[in-house]
Amino acid sequence: MASRSELADFLANAERRAFKQAMFAVRNEDAALDIVQDSMMRLAEKYGDRPPAELPLLFQRILQNAIRDHYRRMRTRAGQVISLSSLEYEEDGADDPLETLPIDEDLQPFATPHAALLQTETLTLIEDALQNLAPRQREAFLLRYWEGLDIAETASVMGCSEGSVKTHCSRACQSLAVSLAAKGLRPKDSRHEH
Amino acid sequence: MNTEQRFAQPICQALDQGTCALDASITERLRAARERALARQYVLATETQIVGAGGTALLHGHEDERHPVRMLFAILALLLGFSLAYYWNGFSQADENEAIDSALLADDLPPKAYLDPGFQVWISHYAQASGR
Numbered sequence: 001m002a003s004r005s006e007l008a009d010f011l012a013n014a015e016r017r018a019f020k021q022a023m024f025a026v027r028n029e030d031a032a033l034d035i036v037q038d039s040m041m042r043l044a045e046k047y048g049d050r051p052p053a054e055l056p057l058l059f060q061r062i063l064q065n066a067i068r069d070h071y072r073r074m075r076t077r078a079g080q081v082i083s084l085s086s087l088e089y090e091e092d093g094a095d096d097p098l099e100t101l102p103i104d105e106d107l108q109p110f111a112t113p114h115a116a117l118l119q120t121e122t123l124t125l126i127e128d129a130l131q132n133l134a135p136r137q138r139e140a141f142l143l144r145y146w147e148g149l150d151i152a153e154t155a156s157v158m159g160c161s162e163g164s165v166k167t168h169c170s171r172a173c174q175s176l177a178v179s180l181a182a183k184g185l186r187p188k189d190s191r192h193e194h
Numbered sequence: 195m196n197t198e199q200r201f202a203q204p205i206c207q208a209l210d211q212g213t214c215a216l217d218a219s220i221t222e223r224l225r226a227a228r229e230r231a232l233a234r235q236y237v238l239a240t241e242t243q244i245v246g247a248g249g250t251a252l253l254h255g256h257e258d259e260r261h262p263v264r265m266l267f268a269i270l271a272l273l274l275g276f277s278l279a280y281y282w283n284g285f286s287q288a289d290e291n292e293a294i295d296s297a298l299l300a301d302d303l304p305p306k307a308y309l310d311p312g313f314q315v316w317i318s319h320y321a322q323a324s325g326r
Contacts, residue, residue: 004232004235007232007235008228008232011228011231011232012228015224015225015227015228016213016214016216016221016224017209017210017213019213019216019220019224020209020212020213029220033220033223033224033227036224036227037227037230037231040227040228040230040231041227041230041231041234043231044231044232044234044235045231045234045235048234048235120215122208123208123209123211123212123215126205126208126209127209127212130205130209141202144202145198145199145202145203145205145206146202146206146209146210169198170198173198173201173202176201176205177201
């Protein structure tokens with residue numbers, strides 16, 4: 001069972017990333033804070049007796065469900081008939097604009113990562129690009145690369161197959177690369193640096 | 195590290211830096227939310243302990259469930275309780291039988307009369323007649 005201090009440490013470490021994830025998804029500060037608070041409460045109440053190693057995956061599952069619940073509530077409130085699938089990425093959709101984008105197999109980190117990424121302007125560009133991703137792509141990208149979950153864990157949190165996770169991640173990277181390049185942040189092939 | 199991971203790494207580093215630059219009002223609200231969540235876990239843990247101390251730990255206390263010595267004591271206490279109840283019930287039954295025997299012996303009617311079928315028939319007729 002996670003002790004109070006272990007749970008406190010975990011939440012203190014995860015809360016800011018959780019808030020940013022919620023913000024990317026719902027684009028509203030109060031709603032994002034509510035989602036994070038509800039997720040933390042639910043984790044403490046229902047899974048407070050679980051071993052500390054299980055907390056990250058459980059918390060992500062709760063957080064992503066809370067975000068999806070928010071989407072559903074918003075859809076109901078708006079009184080619009082929007083299929084939830086319209087918020088998700090069509091895996092085999094032929095009309096996906098990202099489908100037509102070329103994949104650069106030699107994609108490398110940014111030319112001057114430390115210099116560029118330390119700037120607030122760069123961060124804003126990245127956050128904007130992430131915010132503009134399709135929800136499922138963003139979810140997969142953040143879980144897989146920011147939260148550091150493996151493919152199976154990401155699939156479990158997202159409730160989809162591992163193949164779908166790979167597709168979402170691949171398309172998210174592709175879309176981000178294009179979006180950032182359009183704003184002047186061009187990925188550079190590191191082979192040219194040597 | 196594959197191509198996607200190499201691409202994602204600096205982006206995630208930037209996002210990490212972004213979490214450090216959150217407004218104080220947001221970090222304060224997150225801290226308050228965390229405290230509320232932790233208080234909830236603390237309350238639940240306390241409730242579990244109280245239930246365990248109340249003697250129903252076998253059913254509700256997760257800690258006690260896993261404690262073999264406590265389990266053994268609880269089972270022994272339960273068996274002792276059953277034995278005492280059975281023993282006490284035996285005494286009560288003996289007292290009751292004794293009272294019936296005394297009443298039969300003290301009565302004017304001899305006990306043999308209760309074994310006579312004719313007497314049984316007479317009693318049933320008498321009961322029917324008094325019922326009218």
